[in-house]
Amino acid sequence: MIVLLPPSETKAAGGTGAPLSTASLGFPGLAVGRSRALAALDRLVAEGQDTSTPAKARAAADNAAVRSAPTMPAIERYTGVLYDALGAAELPAAARAWVDDHVVIQSALLGFVRASDPIPAYKVSEHSKLPGERMRDLWSGAGDAIEGFALDLRSKAYAALAPVPGAEPVEIVSPEGKALNHWNKAGKGALVRWLALAGVQAETADALLEWAASASVPLTRAERGLRLVVQDPRLVGAG
Structure with missing residues (x-):
């Protein structure tokens, strides 16, 4: 099973790893797009980039140093609501190994x-304008x-930018069936945390739903894909 996550606009600074080597990244078939x-x-x-605010100046500096800056694991680089709810840095060793084996992030x-x-x-986000390139041209076939x-x-x-054939989308809803915004991301992070702590090995949606039922995780079939009910927006007790 692969769990596909979006990136985040916010990212942790620094790192202790060697500078970026695209040859060391997973999915070597994406080498041309990366280049x-x-x-x-x-x-x-x-x-020249916009440096009119401290945040924009930092972003410009990060982009300028992207080939020489220190690195860190992607799951620690991305921050924000989803990644805070997942809490990869605080996971037990076995659960963290599960994340490393099963989680894929779209950059x-x-x-x-x-x-x-x-x-x-x-x-760089899906909305960024890179000179001479269009995001869709770079990544439209990456899902293969x-x-x-x-x-x-x-x-x-991000799903539209790089469609993945056969992937099961998950919608996050309230107990009343309403779509969520901020808590959508928290619910996704909590779901990945549950999966990691349980060490779930599911090769089909049906197998995943069997695990969810046995673990009292409110994941069910939806009209298209799956649905996760977030009963407590604070996600208290999410693992």
Whole structure:
């Protein structure tokens, strides 16, 4: 089973790993797209970036140093609501190993990367304008690299950018069946945490739903894909 996650706009600074080596990343079939994206980012840096605020200045500095900056595992680089709820850094060793083996994150700059792949900080999203490239041209075929059963927790924008054939999307709803915004991300992170702590090995959606029923996780079939009910928006007791 592969769990597909979106990236986050916010990223942890620093790192202790060697500078980016695309040859060390998972999914080597994405090498051409990565090379093109990095070359386009080089052109963006050369043209000059907006540094009018402290946040924009930091983003510009991250982009300028993307080839030389220290790296850290992707699952630790990305921050924010989803990744806070997942809490990879606090997981027991076995659960963290599960995350490294099963979680794949979609990067607008590097395509799909494994949770353990060492990456630098950068500021590129699906909305970024990279000189001479279009995001859809870079990554429209990247989903073919994902094999086997995939649980799709990506946003609609990232799922459209790199469709993964046969992936099972998950919608996050309240007990009343209403779609959630902020807590959508927290619910996704909590679900991955549950999966990791349980060490779930499911090769089909039906097998995953059997586990969910046995573990009292409110994951069920939906009209399209699966549905997770977030009963407590604070996710108290999520593992």
